[in-house]
Amino acid sequence: MRNKRMFMLMFGFILLIAVIGFSLSDRKELTWPEKFVKNSAAYVQQWFYKPAGLIAGFFEEIGELRTIHEENEQLRLMAAAYARDKITYNFESKENERLKDELSFTKRQKQMYNYNYLIAQVVSISNDANNRSMNINLGSKNGVKPNMAVTTVEGLIGIVSSVTPYSATVTPITELDEASPTFNSIAVTIMGRENESFGILSSYNSETNRLLMTKIAENDKMSISDTVITSGLGNVYPRGLVIGSVESKQVGDYGLTYTAAVKLAASFDHLTEVFVVQNPEAEDASE
Amino acid sequence: MSMNRIILLMLLLFIVEGAVMPWIIPGNFGDRIIPHFIFIIVIFSALYSGRHRALLLGASFGLLQDIVYFGHLLGLHAFLMGLIGYYTGVLFERRRATIMMAIAVIGFACLLYDSVLFFIYKVFRITNDAYAWALLDYILPSLFLQLAFALSIYVPVRKWFESQTMANQEKDEE
Numbered sequence: 001m002r003n004k005r006m007f008m009l010m011f012g013f014i015l016l017i018a019v020i021g022f023s024l025s026d027r028k029e030l031t032w033p034e035k036f037v038k039n040s041a042a043y044v045q046q047w048f049y050k051p052a053g054l055i056a057g058f059f060e061e062i063g064e065l066r067t068i069h070e071e072n073e074q075l076r077l078m079a080a081a082y083a084r085d086k087i088t089y090n091f092e093s094k095e096n097e098r099l100k101d102e103l104s105f106t107k108r109q110k111q112m113y114n115y116n117y118l119i120a121q122v123v124s125i126s127n128d129a130n131n132r133s134m135n136i137n138l139g140s141k142n143g144v145k146p147n148m149a150v151t152t153v154e155g156l157i158g159i160v161s162s163v164t165p166y167s168a169t170v171t172p173i174t175e176l177d178e179a180s181p182t183f184n185s186i187a188v189t190i191m192g193r194e195n196e197s198f199g200i201l202s203s204y205n206s207e208t209n210r211l212l213m214t215k216i217a218e219n220d221k222m223s224i225s226d227t228v229i230t231s232g233l234g235n236v237y238p239r240g241l242v243i244g245s246v247e248s249k250q251v252g253d254y255g256l257t258y259t260a261a262v263k264l265a266a267s268f269d270h271l272t273e274v275f276v277v278q279n280p281e282a283e284d285a286s287e
Numbered sequence: 288m289s290m291n292r293i294i295l296l297m298l299l300l301f302i303v304e305g306a307v308m309p310w311i312i313p314g315n316f317g318d319r320i321i322p323h324f325i326f327i328i329v330i331f332s333a334l335y336s337g338r339h340r341a342l343l344l345g346a347s348f349g350l351l352q353d354i355v356y357f358g359h360l361l362g363l364h365a366f367l368m369g370l371i372g373y374y375t376g377v378l379f380e381r382r383r384a385t386i387m388m389a390i391a392v393i394g395f396a397c398l399l400y401d402s403v404l405f406f407i408y409k410v411f412r413i414t415n416d417a418y419a420w421a422l423l424d425y426i427l428p429s430l431f432l433q434l435a436f437a438l439s440i441y442v443p444v445r446k447w448f449e450s451q452t453m454a455n456q457e458k459d460e461e
Binding site for chain 2 (some may be wrong): 007012013015016019020021023024030033036038041042044045046048049052055056121123124125126128129130131132133135161162169171174175177179203206208230242268269270271
């Protein structure tokens with residue numbers, strides 16, 4: 001009897017190692033049982049997540065009733081500024097198009113930064129502290145592919161790690177880690193100085209809740225509270241997505257480059273709508 | 288309460304855990320208080336319904352969670368839930384646990400579950416945090432939620448599992 005128990009335990013352990021090995025291997029797509037289970041779970045979960053959010057949101061809104069007036073005023077100011085900028089933007093983009101035509105850009109080059117934002121609903125959040133993946137209700141049938149960036153209105157929250165026909169899993173940016181096999185580093189720059197600043201977001205420190213930006217050049221004029229955006233140089237993340245703000249800057253490990261701590265702009269609490277950024281460039285590359 | 292109904296309720300709980308709990312937990316504690324409701328039911332089944340049932344429930348619901356929230360590794364939750372459920376069942380095979388006993392066992396089981404999960408992730412270099420920090424940051428805060436939940440469902444869940452085992456025994460005698 002004891003022997004049988006030991007045998008079962010060893011068998012289970014070997015099975016665990018085998019399955020972990022299988023899941024760690026670099027696989028491009030999920031197997032069909034996984035897809036089926038994920039799809040059906042996401043289908044049921046979306047009936048629960050949204051109503052729960054609506055009810056919770058109702059109570060939050062009652063609490064926020066006081067601050068809404070101030071917020072409105074700020075939004076009005078922003079709308080006015082936006083209307084002014086829109087006019088300049090229209091002129092500049094026309095001009096830009098004309099110049100591109102004159103320089104005879106190829107079609108791919110012209111479409112390069114023409115991102116498409118798909119709106120998706122979060123349907124569930126994992127209850128594992130070291131794997132806080134989220135499921136969203138768009139899948140490969142809607143054009144979502146692995147490695148697409150996912151943002152909220154505030155900023156980047158993660159990338160799509162796996163897709164099924166009708167749902168997708170998002171790995172949050174808080175799992176960013178150089179040593180981890182599942183997440184790539186992000187090339188970033190500073191809003192307003194896109195051509196001068198450069199850095200690489202290499203890891204997330206969960207003890208301080210800050211991202212670590214490394215490989216900043218010595219003569220970089222990056223300063224505290226600058227807005228960090230993706231530079232699009234890595235070809236995984238589209239350019240121009242807000243990530244956060246620089247909080248502190250210090251000399252790096254070898255004294256040759258600087259490192260900075262970046263505070264995330266997006267919050268992971270009570271997420272509802274997120275945007276999946278479709279990158280036309282990536283689509284071309286995969287075809 | 289038949290086994291089918293128990294499984295149905297557990298499926299519902301699984302959905303609630305992923306889709307409703309994020310809304311109930313207050314804003315700033317989103318990644319500090321993490322529910323493990325299914326695991327608690329598995330431990331209850333080990334205490335009041337026997338080790339084999341706990342092993343089966345733990346392994347199957349663990350696998351469900353592994354697949355639905357696949358991020359890094361497959362099979363971890365299935366293995367841990369099954370194993371911890373089974374050995375709790377072995378420990379409590381011959382005695383009936385009282386309420387204090389059950390809550391204490393669930394507390395220790397949750398600590399063990401979270402700690403082993405943490406160390407496995409550490410081995411595969413998916414997390415770089417120190418264990419002491421993880422303990423204070425999320426393992427202990429979520430333990431309170433786990434205990435509160437276990438306490439609130441103790442009476443009905445014990446009734447389900449005991450009536451279910453009783454019915455089975457009668458069937459065997461016949």
